[in-house]
Amino acid sequence: MKKHISQTIAILLFLFSWSNQAQSFQNPLLDSGADPFSVYVDGYYYYTHTMGNRVVLWKTKNLANLRDASSQTIWTPPKNTMYSNEIWAPEIHYINNKWYVYFAADNGTNENHRMYVLANTSNDPLNDKWEFKGKVAAPSDNWAIDGNVYTYNNQLYMIWSGWEGDTNGQQDIFIAKMSDPFTISGKRVKISSPTYEWELNGDLGTAGNPAHVSVNEGPQFLEHNDKLFIVFSASGCWTDQYALGLMSLTGNDPMNAEAWTKKEEPIFQQSPENSVYAPGHNSFFKSPDGTEDWILYHANSNPGEGCGNKRSPRMQRLYWQEDGTPFIGTPLPTSVIQPIPSE
Template identity: 55%
Template sequence: MKSIFRLCVLLCAFACNAQQKGSFLNPLLTSGPDPWVTYKDGYYYYMHTVGNHLELWKTANMAKLGEAPHKNIWTPPATGPFSKDIWAPEIHFLRGKWYVYFCADEGDNQNHRIYVLENSAADPMEGTWEMKGKVSDPADKWAIDASVFEHKQKLYMIWSGWEGDKNGEQDIYIAEMKDPFTITGKRVRISRPTFDWETHGDLNDPKLPHVNVNEGPEILKHGNKLFLFYSASACWTDFYALGMLVADGNSNLLDSASWKKSTKPMFLQSPETGVFAPGHNSFFTTPDGKQNWILYHANDNPGDGCGNKRSPRMQPFSWDKNGMPVLGKPVSVKTPLRMP
């Protein structure tokens, strides 16, 4: 009987160990605001806001991001228009080359603009990153959180910006690009914060500006629909959440009427699971394309604000019968998730 009991204990331990090896817990890193990931040739390439340089991670499994090699791929000059406040970098493979888009200024937030680097190496962890300069439409207003996507052989940039020259509201803009570093034509505003859940900005603190926010736009394609997810309300509030615009794939994406906004947030804080201010997301699939995942940052406690307490997390999501994304609720950091 003792030998049978020992065998059962060993089998149980083996099964439990196998289960642990097949699962993971959020967060993926202890800190990492504004996470972004893209996939190519068997590897995921990940970035987040570091602030004073650009860091790139490479991994075959996003659940093991904490074990992945990473390196500083670009350090800004000591002075100049893109020397400070380097936010929201994204790496993209476009038309045979790698590009990293980021926003920066010289130390004055009013001068934040979008910049791009280019690398022709097959592996973006290698090669040389060349500054291609500022990416701007003719208006050249304050701009952050750029993302780029291709649709029907056309290239588009989406970003968050000011309509004028004063802070107070951040809107979502789109413009067509003739190449990965040149916008052609005027920007088009496709979203501005109008619902209550988009307009939490002052946190009852007179030291903080009151701003109504739409920022961090990201594209998700499914069927013949384009979904543009964005972050709403100020990032220093717990009300930071994800909103969504939808456009038909055959519509004119440069026509603001083509984009229909959801009246309710799609992903928001979950005090019952201990997740606050979830936002600034991206999406990825497993290599076989069968599983869909959302990557986002969030805080563990209310009032943690818009700093380095924000950590990257990921969880699977699904689609409903109408082809609409169902993101669910942010998962607790204590909840094991099956590895993708």
């Protein structure tokens, strides 16, 4: 009898422990994964991040449970093409009941990085039915990475990080209209360049060969109460000073460069006291019940870890201030136990 009672108590304690764990989580969501992105469709989150040589999707009811999510390699590039290497920052989007994945890739030479798109008409995108649809480029067809698409006032736009010309040295943020999910229509417009001191960290030179790269990259649209924002990453990802900045649209024309106002200070940056370095290349999502806003981002746990596979995906709540702008606060340490996104 005592044996049965002790077994029952053990089971109840296990269930209680499992229930508590299921309602909370700790960062990081995975041990490695840069440039995290997700979309929520019909009760599931579809998540992806940079793998370098292929595109992988994860599927889960709650991103807090990403470690237990099912996953599938949905596309591996053919060899010896202009898009066979350095597959960066994939994003999965659901537009007009069809799936699209946008990503940057090159042929092994960074100068050839461009944006490309895949498409899939299946209900569940975790399969091998993805079709390569080609390059997505403005008429200038310059270096481009980190494309993000968004529909605003019934018009589809793409924003990305690119070069003004054909040589490296500065990454700006550009915007263009799209006539469909595969096609940029018309010229690009530059809406942000690195200007503030916090955007200018990134010396890649040596004593005999000085070189400095100024970076604005990873732009993400964010809309709240009819206000449109772009959150972007600035400074070199190889620096601990990699951080997030905010741009706000005045008026209703995203193609008007003068309508975008950049906040003078970063809105999210390293926290040595919390052992979080180089937080950046974010995306946004809502909780399953739609009542909470969250940010996905990658970061390092130690200084000097740069742009390698030490970067891990993390998430925390986003709040809205009285002036209508987003507030993220300080990157939380991995020791903090957070409640899962509201279901």
